[in-house]
Amino acid sequence: LLCALLLAASLVKAAPSADEVTYLPGLAKQPSFRQYSGYLHVGQNKHLHYWFVEAQSNPESSPLVLWLNGGPGCSSMTGLLTEHGPFTIQPDGTTLQYNDYSWNKIANMLYLESPAGVGFSYSDDKNYATNDTEVAHNNYLALKEFLRLFPEYGQNSLFLTGESYAGIYIPTLAEWVMQDASINLKGLAVGNGLSSYEINDNSLVYFSYYHGLLGTRLWTDLQNFCCSQGKCNFHKNPNLNCTLRMEEMIQIVEESGLNIYNLYAPCAGGVPGVYREPRAPGGLSSPGGKFPPLSQSLLQTLAAKKGLHLEPPCTNSTASSLYLNAPQVLKALHISPEAPKWSICSSEVNHNYNRLYMTMNDQYLKLLGTKKYRILVYNGDID
Template sequence: MWWSLLLLCVGGALGYYAPDEILSLPGLNTQLNFRQWSGYLQASTGQHLHYWFVTSQQDPANDPVVLWLNGGPGCSSLGGLLSENGPLHVNDNGRTLYINEYSWNKMANVLYLESPAGVGFSYSDNRNYATNDMELTATAYNGVGFNEISTTAPCTSVLYHGAKLWKNLNTYCCLGGSCNFVTNSNNNCRESVYKVFTILYNSGLNMYALYMNCAGGVRGSNLQFRTELKNLFRFYQFEVPEKPATLSSNVPPCFNDTAQRTWLNRADVRKALHIPDFVQTWELCSSVVSANYQQIYDNMQDFYLQLLSKGLRALVYNGDTDMVCNFLGENWFVQSLNQKKTMDYQPWIYRNQIAGFHERYGNLTFLTVKGAGHLVPEWAPARALNMIRSFLANAAY
């Protein structure tokens, strides 16, 4: 999915980076109690991945490092820094920065990595930005669940969210209590499934936060819609609308990146971040990377199981109004790993209110954030900070 997250708690920084400290930032008029660096990781021959590293406000020498990646594929982690869990956010006009009181660097060092090359300020010497799962994991780690579940869950969720599509889905895709939305040869089923994803991705509904307004209002189809259908529905081979000429970038539907894009493309900001003049203009998502990305793996179960077998702790969390990274599908995926349940599904509490629900399977926790969409740290910042603090401390939520 376009906006993916992987948290890695490790004892040191990722790879080698030059000491390109950020000494000042245009639009920031306050003293900071942490340090920052911006520069490039030499990921492989000719590939230069831009990073922005912020130290913990608490104990940088001993606090963990959180690696933040955005998915897509082809979207920049600086979107997460400047609007979600980073210490500095950009105001609406894109001219000034303000302090985010719910920043995750309150208790952790955070590394924001723009990956793969071609995303944000990252680049390659040959400007060839066609890549795939294997090449991407050679330079960074990214997450995906199980495409079959990712396809089935939204079809099931329309029943619970008031979309009048379930009757046809049930009639044409289900038989004897079993439903197949993924590889069904019934043409009526295929048409019904296509309508579900057209509504989610292409109707003007905010598929990332179902009950929020869609930034920019209803608009035409977009490249992200085509990419998602291409990845999810390999069996069906749907014909999907072309990208309209009026959309200049691969900004996901219902998102407004104007403030971040305006600020990051200022000449004085680029200089402060040590971005060379020849590097491309910053965009939230790269249409070139997205259009040329080859997905190899449909199922990450084996990878999760390998990590869990080594004793690593994992947290899978979802805002429960997000229809893209759907909480129902993510829960099914976690259950499909067949780990022994050690805590039943139950609410977690923040400030004397139910903040969501969670359950545990040994070192693996599944958690929802009530009323939040795709960008949990942006739309539920206090609860997100409490969540990540509990995870890092291995404490109760």
């Protein structure tokens, strides 16, 4: 009987001790909750870095929340260290402060760097070309591996969450998870997500005008050249005049130095840059994926004027880069020597990423059709 009880106890609490972060540099006081950092091995040669922080109270019964940043190609460490993780990186790049608004006050938070090539995640063959379908499957396999390593969370309510290009990551991952009866999926949440290129393109025009960014002349031209019988198409309009006015509109938003994450806040670093993904079917976006992508015809027009580069707009990642690449932090987080140097976004992953979906309508309809899942799609009114 004693042996059976001991075996049962080992199965209930089986978190990998080698991954536990016992001392995290930069904190004045170490946390009372447990945290883990290591790798989830996917397929034959991919190693996805995770950082898991237990809920600050009742972790055994609190929900498990997976978080993914977007891009494609941007690190979820940004979500952890600058958004809703338990620690907030300070400007000195060495100090962490506790976040009063951390999501781990009520949930067990799993931050995953995906796909391979992003952040500290890597592939043995260094081949970082991928696509939406492969990433969705690999994220599912990574989640399964996490639950194998942490079986005590196997029956907890699971929520899949993310922002920006996670508008693609999360619904496509949910398609895999909803077919797995062993996973207790309860819902998903997407913030400022890319769920439809057409909706993004069309909504950007109205957003810009109603926030006072467009003058009367340009607004009138957009209405005249892009609209017919009360319906406007700013996404893939065959009218060249519409495309040209869209270019003008984008340049106003892009080159005026506005902070696209908060129009009323300063823009760190001055006028922002953007990356352009020539292989993307709708290829203009910020590395966070929050800047609404445009149609291919407009992309080609703009790309001729400005080179391709990867630079998060109005974002200063210096502090995060200094902290995460510090030797003592690499050791504390059990980062593999094979991992790339950490950066906020990977240009290699982004440039070699094949976007397969124009919309997530089918995925959401499939999820909603089950009447089993809670779904939250939220967007800011000034970003």
